[in-house]
Amino acid sequence: xxxxxxxxxxxxxxxxxxxxxxxxxxxxxxxxxxxxxxxxxxxxxxxxxxxxxxxxxxxxxxxxxxxxxxxxxxxxxxxxxxxxxxxxxxxxxxxxxxxxxxxxxxxxxxxxxxxxxxxxxxxxxxxxxxxxxxxxxxxxxxxxxxxxxxxxxxxxxxxxxxxxxxxxxxxxxxxxxxxxxxxxxxxxxxxxxxxxxxxxxxxxxxxxxxxxxxxxxxxxxxxxxxxxxxxxxxxxxxxxxxxxxxxxxxxxxxxxxxxxxxxxxxxxxxxxxxxxxxxxxxxxxxxxxxxxxxxxxxxxxxxxxxxxxxxxxxxxxxxxxxxxxxxxxxxxxxxxxxxxxxxxxxxxxxxxxxxxxxxxxxxxxxxxxxxxxxxxxxxxxxxxxxxxxxxxxxxxxxxxxxxxxxxxxxxxxxxxxxxxxxxx
Numbered sequence: 001x002x003x004x005x006x007x008x009x010x011x012x013x014x015x016x017x018x019x020x021x022x023x024x025x026x027x028x029x030x031x032x033x034x035x036x037x038x039x040x041x042x043x044x045x046x047x048x049x050x051x052x053x054x055x056x057x058x059x060x061x062x063x064x065x066x067x068x069x070x071x072x073x074x075x076x077x078x079x080x081x082x083x084x085x086x087x088x089x090x091x092x093x094x095x096x097x098x099x100x101x102x103x104x105x106x107x108x109x110x111x112x113x114x115x116x117x118x119x120x121x122x123x124x125x126x127x128x129x130x131x132x133x134x135x136x137x138x139x140x141x142x143x144x145x146x147x148x149x150x151x152x153x154x155x156x157x158x159x160x161x162x163x164x165x166x167x168x169x170x171x172x173x174x175x176x177x178x179x180x181x182x183x184x185x186x187x188x189x190x191x192x193x194x195x196x197x198x199x200x201x202x203x204x205x206x207x208x209x210x211x212x213x214x215x216x217x218x219x220x221x222x223x224x225x226x227x228x229x230x231x232x233x234x235x236x237x238x239x240x241x242x243x244x245x246x247x248x249x250x251x252x253x254x255x256x257x258x259x260x261x262x263x264x265x266x267x268x269x270x271x272x273x274x275x276x277x278x279x280x281x282x283x284x285x286x287x288x289x290x291x292x293x294x295x296x297x298x299x300x301x302x303x304x305x306x307x308x309x310x311x312x313x314x315x316x317x318x319x320x321x322x323x324x325x326x327x328x329x330x331x332x333x334x335x336x337x338x339x340x341x342x343x344x345x346x347x348x349x350x351x352x353x354x355x356x357x358x359x360x361x362x363x364x365x366x367x368x369x370x371x372x373x374x375x376x377x378x379x380x381x382x383x384x385x386x387x388x389x390x391x392x393x394x395x396x397x398x399x400x401x402x403x404x405x406x407x408x409x410x411x412x413x414x415x416x417x418x419x420x421x422x423x424x
Contacts, residue, residue: 028123031104033062035349036128038108038118040065042335042419043134043324045096046342049422052100055350062102064118064126067093071162072415074335077194077371078408080159080168080282081201088412090162096420108135111296113317130319130349133298133305135290137190137325137333143286144185145264146256154258155280159198160190171280172202177214178279180206181263183253185286186222188302190325190333193368193380195219195284196226196236202282203243204373217245218276220265222252231388232370232380235397239372248274253283293326304328309384311358312345318352321345329364331384336367339419365389369407377404 035051037044040063048063050056070093078084097103106120117127139160141148150156157167182199189195199219206212219226219240226240226247227233240247248265251274255264263281265274288294294303298320305322307314309329314320323341325333340362347360364384371377376399383389390396396403418424 026123027119027125030125030127031062032127033102034060034128035062035130035132036118036126037061037063037101037132037134038065039063039134039136039324039326040067040070040093040097040103041134041136041324042415043136043338043342044132045070045098046338046419046422047132047134047323047345048101049098049420050342050346051349051422052098053422056346057100060102061098061100062104062126063097064104064106064108064120065093066105066107066121069093069162070096072412074191074369074407074415075412076159076162076165077197077201079165080157080172080198081205081374082169082173083201083374084408086162086166091416098422108292110292111298113297113314113320116319128319130353131317131321132345132349133293133320133322133326134324135293135305135326137188137287138290140286140288144253144256144283146258147283147285150256150258151283155261155278156256156258156283157280158283158285159194160285168198168282171282172205173209175202175206175211175215175280177211179216179218179277181218181220181276181278181281183263183282184219184221184223184284186252186268187286187288188333189284189287191368192332192334193227193370195221195282197371198282199245200239200243200372201374203245208374217243218248219245220248220251220253220263220276222250222268224249227370227380229380229382229386229388231397232378232382235378235399236370236372239399248276256281256283289326298322300328302328309364310361311348312341312362313348313352313358321349329362331364332366332368334366334368335415335419336381337365339424340365342419363389369403369411371404371407372399375401375404377401377407379403379406 072089106122109121110119152164152167184195226236250268251265289303300306344360344362348358368380379396
């Protein structure tokens, strides 16, 4: 366990100046760590694991996260399609915390970066020399009228939460025909390709069980195109045409009317509403930067933690770094992106701690394994400029069974045994 400096201060009160005015804050206890990582998800654990190896071996590192469980969320697409079990995506959070790291199982309430400390909801004041913010993304189930009340029942489902992902498979396998709607909201979301993947898998299932000829499959996307990178977009447009999927681009879901089985969309070009009847609807909820981050001095445009897109260092607070879904990095919010961001951040953090120039650069690499059916996948890999940055020596824009097997079997192993151990 990393060394921790504790000072029991009871119900201490101290004046704190942050920004324009002084505010009094109370806390129950006070601790200090050399490096504090906020977030115990993919990004936080990957960084913490790397920071307890090699040069960082004796560094005092703490991870702050209240979670009991840790999830491998990329597999939820296959869980929702009945091709994997929900249970295999879950581990105890305690099992993934690196052994040399101090785990503070609390939630962050406030940041005070001008004074190098933060406050938890449980009343712990945590001081730090260096801060890494890896707090993930906030899913706003109440961002669509009627969704929070109807999710997980009466034909409304989503792969975006452990408690609801099984409802997707229940809806798909019990679908007897009618209209199946799949949505993608405006704004940034985790794994931007996931909303269309479950649409393709559902259509494939409907074909398998003989209900496709009496089914209407709709993909409603707030964006203007199926994918941002042209090379992969061409393939996906062919997939949509082959499968006979109807598309509603520039349509953002704003309301679910569960009693009438109606989905209300706003046309983002005209401002008018379109009402679509559904027999089942898979909803990707709107997402945002976590509120406690968006309201802090660390936030930039949109509430995301402001960072240099190459070095991952905060432009106003040089002892603060960030990565992953909560950061302002202008790339897709995926685990594959984190896999490339983490070593850059760790190298630059080490350089900053030694007062050396930050030479490691992140080029915006991200990956989106686009499942197009049971046994087929397009492995999209690209950088900030949306240029393909492919790993394998073949055209990855083609649908391949080998890439599907990679996603289903090899990538989970890479995650649990590689990334979270600081080895990959």
